Amino acid sequence: MAKFCTPLLLLIIIWTTWALAENPKGEGLLSCLQAGGIKNITVVSSANFDSLLDxxxxxLRFTEPQVSKPYVIIIPASKSQLQQSVVCTIENGWEVRVRSGGATLVKIYSAVTSSSPNLAFSVGICPTIGxxxxxxxxxxxxxxxxxxxxxxxxxDALLINASxxxxxxxxxxxxxxWAVRGGGGxxxxxxxxxKIGLVSVPSIVTTFNALRYGRDNVTDLVHRWQYLAPQMNEDITMRTQLGGINVNNTKVSRALFIGLFLGQKEGLVAKVGKVFPELGMAANETHEMSYVESIAYFNSDLENIYDRYYPSKSFFKIKSDFAKSPISKSGISGLLDILEEEVTSFVNLNPHGGRMDGILSSAIPFPHRAGSLFGLQYMVT
Ligand SMILES: Cc1cc2nc3c(=O)[nH]c(=O)nc-3n(C[C@H](O)[C@H](O)[C@H](O)COP(=O)(O)OP(=O)(O)OC[C@H]3O[C@@H](n4cnc5c(N)ncnc54)[C@H](O)[C@@H]3O)c2cc1C
Known part of the structure; x- marks a missing residue:
C-alpha cells in the first residue's frame, strides 16, 4: 500500500546575511509574494518573528542571538503558493531555506494507524520530527x-526546483x-x-527496557551485545545506551537495553533468553501495546505528543559513526571511563543486520549496509 504524505504546512525561510526590513530587494520580494496571494509572511522586524522562527x-544551540536570522518567514498555504514563493525568492535574488512543514512523524503514525492498526511506516521514534x-x-x-x-x-516524491x-x-x-531519498534535505x-510504502505490524508489539549497572557487568554485556544484536531475529531491534551515573557520590557505569519486538512478550523473552541469556531479561521489563502506543512509550512527554512545540528542549550535540567490527572489552571500558566523568552524555549503539544487510549500499545515498554491525551516536549536552 502506498500513500502520498502531504505536508499540511510548510515554512519557507528566506535567508540573507543582511536582514534589513527596509532592504530594497525585500520590497521586490514582498510585492511579488503579495501579488501571488501569499498572506502568511513574517518579516524580521515583526514582533512575533523570533517566536515563529524558534x-x-x-x-537550543540554534536559538542563540549570534546565529544569523532570515529576512522573512513564509508559510505557503498550498502547493501553488509554495511554487510561487520559490519563484519570487529566486527572481528577487534571495536564498531559500526550507523548514519542515506540519507533517511530523506523529501525524504520519496517526494517519497510517487510523486507516489500519496493522500498518506502519518505518520512521524514527521522536514524534515532533518533521x-x-x-x-x-x-x-x-x-x-x-x-x-x-x-x-x-x-x-515517489513531489519536488519543486529553483524555477x-x-x-x-x-x-x-x-x-x-536517488538523491532525495537519503542525500539530505x-x-x-x-x-x-x-509517497510512502507502508509495512505490516502485528496488533500487539512489545517494548522493552532493561537497565544494567556496574563496570564489569556493563562491559561484558555490551561486548556480547555487539555479536548478537545485529544477528538477532529481525523482529527484534535492541539498542543499548551507555552512560554513567552518580550513586551516593560514586560513579557507576550503566547500560540501557531498549527496543521493540514485533510480537508478544512471551516470544521476546524466549528469543532473547535463548540467544542472550547473560542479559537476564525479565518479563516485567517488557510491555505489550499497539505499535502506535509504542511510539508514545519511547517518548516521556506524552501530553505533547501531537504538539509540534516540544517543551523538553536542551543544548546538545550529536555525532554519528558506524562500526564494522566489534569494539574490544578494553575499548568499551575506556568509553565508560569517559561517560562516568560526563554523566550527562551518552552513547547509543543501534544494531543493523536483518533487512539492512539485504539492501545494496548504492541503492540510496545511505551506504551503511552489509558489513555495518551497528551505528553509534555520541551525544553531549
Ligand atoms: C529529538 C530528536 C530525535 C531524533 N530522532 C531520530 C530518529 O529516531 N531517527 C532518525 O533517523 N533521526 C532522528 N533525528 C534526526 C532527524 O531525523 C533530523 O534532525 C531531521 O533533519 C529532522 O527533520 P526536519 O524535517 O524536522 O528538519 P528541518 O530542521 O526542518 O530541516 C533540516 C534540513 O532539511 C531541509 N528540509 C526540511 N524539509 C524539507 C523539504 N520539505 N524539502 C527540502 N528540504 C527540506 C532543510 O532545508 C534543512 O536543510 C532526531 C532529531 C531530534 C531533534
Whole structure:
C-alpha cells in the first residue's frame, strides 16, 4: 500500500546575511509574494518573528542571538503558493531555506494507524520530527532491521526546483530521485510530498527496557551485545545506551537495553533468553501495546505528543559513526571511563543486520549496509 504524505504546512525561510526590513530587494520580494496571494509572511522586524522562527527548534544551540536570522518567514498555504514563493525568492535574488512543514512523524503514525492498526511506516521514534528532512536524510527507526530506513520505503516524491517546476519520480530523473531519498534535505529542491510504502505490524508489539549497572557487568554485556544484536531475529531491534551515573557520590557505569519486538512478550523473552541469556531479561521489563502506543512509550512527554512545540528542549550535540567490527572489552571500558566523568552524555549503539544487510549500499545515498554491525551516536549536552 502506498500513500502520498502531504505536508499540511510548510515554512519557507528566506535567508540573507543582511536582514534589513527596509532592504530594497525585500520590497521586490514582498510585492511579488503579495501579488501571488501569499498572506502568511513574517518579516524580521515583526514582533512575533523570533517566536515563529524558534518554535520548533529542538536544539537550543540554534536559538542563540549570534546565529544569523532570515529576512522573512513564509508559510505557503498550498502547493501553488509554495511554487510561487520559490519563484519570487529566486527572481528577487534571495536564498531559500526550507523548514519542515506540519507533517511530523506523529501525524504520519496517526494517519497510517487510523486507516489500519496493522500498518506502519518505518520512521524514527521522536514524534515532533518533521518528515521533510527525516525522510530525505534516511530516517532510522526501531523497525529498520525488519524493513530498512524510511527512505528505503519511499516510493515517489513531489519536488519543486529553483524555477518553481514541480516534478515527480519520472520527471525529476533517476539520479535526483536517488538523491532525495537519503542525500539530505534542501539541496535538490523543496519536497512538497513523499509517497510512502507502508509495512505490516502485528496488533500487539512489545517494548522493552532493561537497565544494567556496574563496570564489569556493563562491559561484558555490551561486548556480547555487539555479536548478537545485529544477528538477532529481525523482529527484534535492541539498542543499548551507555552512560554513567552518580550513586551516593560514586560513579557507576550503566547500560540501557531498549527496543521493540514485533510480537508478544512471551516470544521476546524466549528469543532473547535463548540467544542472550547473560542479559537476564525479565518479563516485567517488557510491555505489550499497539505499535502506535509504542511510539508514545519511547517518548516521556506524552501530553505533547501531537504538539509540534516540544517543551523538553536542551543544548546538545550529536555525532554519528558506524562500526564494522566489534569494539574490544578494553575499548568499551575506556568509553565508560569517559561517560562516568560526563554523566550527562551518552552513547547509543543501534544494531543493523536483518533487512539492512539485504539492501545494496548504492541503492540510496545511505551506504551503511552489509558489513555495518551497528551505528553509534555520541551525544553531549
Ligand atoms: C529529538 C530528536 C530525535 C531524533 N530522532 C531520530 C530518529 O529516531 N531517527 C532518525 O533517523 N533521526 C532522528 N533525528 C534526526 C532527524 O531525523 C533530523 O534532525 C531531521 O533533519 C529532522 O527533520 P526536519 O524535517 O524536522 O528538519 P528541518 O530542521 O526542518 O530541516 C533540516 C534540513 O532539511 C531541509 N528540509 C526540511 N524539509 C524539507 C523539504 N520539505 N524539502 C527540502 N528540504 C527540506 C532543510 O532545508 C534543512 O536543510 C532526531 C532529531 C531530534 C531533534
Amino acid at each position: 518554535f520548533n527548534a529542538q536544539n 518528515s521533510g528532512r527525516h525522510i530525505s536524510g534516511g530516517g532510522q527507526s526501531f523497525m529498520l532491521r525488519k524493513y530498512g530506513l524510511a527512505a528505503d520505503n519511499t516510493l 518553481g517546476k514541480i516534478m515527480d519520480k519520472n520527471t525529476m530523473g533517476e539520479d535526483v530521485f 534542501g539541496s535538490w529542491g523543496v519536497v512538497f510530498a513523499f
